[in-house]
Amino acid sequence: xxxxxxxxxxxxxxxxxxxxxxxxxxxxxxxxxxxxxxxxxxxxxxxxxxxxxxxxxxxxxxxxxxxxxxxxxxxxxxxxxxxxxxxxxxxxxxxxxxxxxxxxxxxxxxxxxxxxxxxxxxxxxxxxxxxxxxxx
Amino acid sequence: xxxxxxxxxxxxxxxxxxxxxxxxxxxxxxxxxxxxxxxxxxxxxxxxxxxxxxxxxxxxxxxxxxxxxxxxxxxxxxxxxxxxxxxxxxxxxxxxxxxxxxxxxxxxxxxxx
Numbered sequence: 750x751x752x753x754x755x756x757x758x759x760x761x762x763x764x765x766x767x768x769x770x771x772x773x774x775x776x777x778x779x780x781x782x783x784x785x786x787x788x789x790x791x792x793x794x795x796x797x798x799x800x801x802x803x804x805x806x807x808x809x810x811x812x813x814x815x816x817x818x819x820x821x822x823x824x825x826x827x828x829x830x831x832x833x834x835x836x837x838x839x840x841x842x843x844x845x846x847x848x849x850x851x852x853x854x855x856x857x858x859x860x861x862x863x864x865x866x867x868x869x870x871x872x873x874x875x876x877x878x879x880x881x882x883x884x885x
Numbered sequence: 886x887x888x889x890x891x892x893x894x895x896x897x898x899x900x901x902x903x904x905x906x907x908x909x910x911x912x913x914x915x916x917x918x919x920x921x922x923x924x925x926x927x928x929x930x931x932x933x934x935x936x937x938x939x940x941x942x943x944x945x946x947x948x949x950x951x952x953x954x955x956x957x958x959x960x961x962x963x964x965x966x967x968x969x970x971x972x973x974x975x976x977x978x979x980x981x982x983x984x985x986x987x988x989x990x991x992x993x994x995x996x997x998x
Contacts, residue, residue: 750998753929753979757994760927762987768915770995807998828914830906877906879914 750810908939930997934960
């Protein structure tokens with residue numbers, strides 16, 4: 750990763766900007782039911798340990814090139830992105846196949862509630878971190 | 886491959902592109918079209934061009950690069966269908982970019998690093 754960031758530095762013009770945006774595993778994603786008035790949290794979704802490690806490696810790579818004097822960093826920011834699903838079964842299928850998340854949500858509502866609203870539309874609300882770095 | 890064995894731009898299935906934020910949404914968070922207006926932009930790990938094609942209407946030129954040739958073919962097709970003449974796509978890896986020094990004013994790593 751550091752090699753790629755050095756290449757980015759090379760192809761950037763003086764004072765050019767590098768945008769680094771990626772999912773933020775520091776915060777839990779949420780499984781939410783879409784209601785008529787908003788969203789109801791049904792559970793938490795953790796990032797797999799492998800991906801957590803990859804995220805730490807990415808953070809370290811950015812820190813390295815900043816430390817090496819290649820970029821000046823700004824304060825990282827975050828936004829939340831909702832991925833829509835037709836129903837709870839579709840959300841579960843997505844989780845079972847997803848490379849980044851663990852395969853099962855940690856439900857914060859009971860099984861009866863999940864069954865009752867299983868046919869409602871659901872979303873996964875996930876944090877995305879972004880940062881603009883300026884070439885020095 | 887990068888130093889730790891990861892491959893840029895190949896770790897997430899192409900299908901997930903439709904599950905990511907729309908390009909204009911992401912660009913909006915980063916500062917809006919002003920960030921790329923009139924500039925030469927490189928989208929590194931561009932996949933099927935989701936972000937590059939969203940940026941192209943504002944930028945002077947957009948180049949997308951990704952190690953996956955199939956995704957690059959998709960991106961080229963989408964650019965042609967959209968009539969975007971300032972967008973080009975190349976197969977390539979982030980560790981050895983075949984672009985000149987200082988070729989871009991903005992480089993985007995969106996869900997890539």
